[in-house]
Amino acid sequence: xxxxxxxxxxxxxxxxxxxxxxxxxxxxxxxxxxxxxxxxxxxxxxxxxxxxxxxxxxxxxxxxxxxxxxxxxxxxxxxxxxxxxxxxxxxxxxxxxxxxxxxxxxxxxxxxxxxxxxxxxxxxxxxxxxxxxxxxxxxxxxxxxxx
Numbered sequence: 001x002x003x004x005x006x007x008x009x010x011x012x013x014x015x016x017x018x019x020x021x022x023x024x025x026x027x028x029x030x031x032x033x034x035x036x037x038x039x040x041x042x043x044x045x046x047x048x049x050x051x052x053x054x055x056x057x058x059x060x061x062x063x064x065x066x067x068x069x070x071x072x073x074x075x076x077x078x079x080x081x082x083x084x085x086x087x088x089x090x091x092x093x094x095x096x097x098x099x100x101x102x103x104x105x106x107x108x109x110x111x112x113x114x115x116x117x118x119x120x121x122x123x124x125x126x127x128x129x130x131x132x133x134x135x136x137x138x139x140x141x142x143x144x145x146x147x
Contacts, residue, residue, distance in 0.1 A: 042102065044056065044058075050138070051131060052132055053112060054127065055130070057078060059126045062121065071117055075105050077103070080101070082098065082102075110132050
């Protein structure tokens with residue numbers, strides 16, 4: 001084994017660097033799984049407006065019939081299935097886009113009206129709008145003066 005001199009005056013630092021390099025591929029996820037690329041799940045953004053909760057999920061290459069969304073209680077369940085495409089006569093040199101089934105459950109920070117939930121899939125981004133229930137919307141309370 002040849003040790004490079006990244007840490008000429010720090011032999012333990014050099015040893016650590018070489019061990020990290022040696023073991024870096026040992027715990028790698030299989031190529032093409034949802035776990036590849038250093039993330040366990042596709043990125044999700046959740047934010048709150050006055051009238052609704054919004055959720056965005058990265059889903060490149062996914063079609064609308066491959067997405068299942070449900071709201072039960074205070075949770076949003078997302079299920080995305082991206083089947084593996086079989087291509088004859090093709091040799092992959094790199095394959096990082098995940099295939100298979102991904103499921104995620106998000107706890108919602110407010111009560112929503114499940115009957116009015118809407119979802120759009122455009123440009124590889126799934127956007128879900130969850131209108132807040134009337135009980136979750138802010139309301140102004142009048143103060144009475146007592147004499």
